[in-house]
Amino acid sequence: MDAKGKKILIADDEPDILEVLQYNLVREGYEVTTAKDGEDALIKAKSTHPDLIILDIMMPKKSGVEVCEILRTQPVFHDTLILMLTALNDEGFQIKGLESGADDYVNKPVSPKVIVSRVGALLRRSNKESAEKVLKRGNLSIDPTKFEVVVDERQVTLAKKEFELLYLLASRPGRVFLRNEILNQVWGNDVIVGDRTIDVHIRKIRQKLGLDCITTVKGVGYKFVN
């Protein structure tokens, strides 16, 4: 739905850059892995299969251009987005970066905001099939673009997490979602919250909707029924 779950690999030999980028991307909800040189990048790429890779051009072992070229030869990484970090003073490399199959490049010194914005743009573009559509379930209508829920003509305001949780359950009516699944989908893989948190949100949804559309499956999870 959101940035949630999207995996990003950052490869740069300067720890400071790694840190600041990681911090900012994690804050946006991405799952971030880092690599300290070209070979490390290849290894991490193969093990984590990121959605997007940020490659510094100048790195020990293998340059960003080399890494990019190697990745592009493998079908698995054919659709992986690659964002190059280039220093303004090595023009030759900049050119190679583009030729080698990068999807975009950003000049150093990097601005976290610019990176975040470009990353978002790239992922959004590649993501156009995951269209957010309005769910209609009986007298219930859930519109993710308007962030609005309507029950029998009556408009209900849900908070973000409540909305996401309802949207998830309603996206597959009847199907039981395990508590773990819910945590991963709505909260993200790394966020650590207790199980009771889900209960509380479920309760609020039931309360606000005034409908009994969410059923508890004891020992398993919750499901949306209609």
Add this chain to the structure above:
Amino acid sequence: MDAKGKKILIADDEPDILEVLQYNLVREGYEVTTAKDGEDALIKAKSTHPDLIILDIMMPKKSGVEVCEILRTQPVFHDTLILMLTALNDEGFQIKGLESGADDYVNKPVSPKVIVSRVGALLRRSNKESAEKVLKRGNLSIDPTKFEVVVDERQVTLAKKEFELLYLLASRPGRVFLRNEILNQVWGNDVIVGDRTIDVHIRKIRQKLGLDCITTVKGVGYKFVN
């Protein structure tokens, strides 16, 4: 919204480049015309009236910069988007390209992906101001050509950013705009401003309009309601 139907003219003297760009842009759904030199570009531009023109800087007969300058003197081409292709080694021309009225430039050698992405970005960005129509939402009227907002007979003067922000939100009533979307649309992809800036502008709009037409969706963004 869709790229479909948008016309693009590509002018370059290297047939290879013409071909690869044409192939990639056509695949994206654009209608593409090509020109082989500066004068040819002017002729084709006049006959096809493209939405966007890709100009190589170095061309026989007339350079990209010249073509650009000539086009810009004509009102018909005032809003036509121009994307320059520059060789990295002639910085002087790069600068001239921007001065002469190009909307963006891309360094050679070209990467189809980058071109497609930039073209998309340009068209998307221009889309908002090209659809310059008066919005009427209840007792609120927003005229982008006059740059004027009227609430219940009363005329309100908004600053540029305030106006653009209101116009964006009002262009899709009900739809929630994420803070990132707002930043991209109103401020542009590369501009770096803090989140509070949006709030402050929203506040000014609310204040000046004296209407509660903008709703905060906490954790998500803002939306226009009526």
Add this chain to the structure above:
DNA sequence: ACCCAGTATTAAAAAATTGTAAACTCAGGT
């Protein structure tokens, strides 16, 4: 009837997000 694991309910704490006023920057105009 009692226990137990799991869930519901509540209230209150903690965290996140937004609202606001005021100050600062910068460009343009006088």
Add this chain to the structure above:
DNA sequence: ACCTGAGTTTACAATTTTTTAATACTGGGT
């Protein structure tokens, strides 16, 4: 050089959301 206002940032207050924690409930198994 000075003024002015748009635009931005800052720092803090106000608010809402999210989480925790403590307690009560529930239904099946013994």
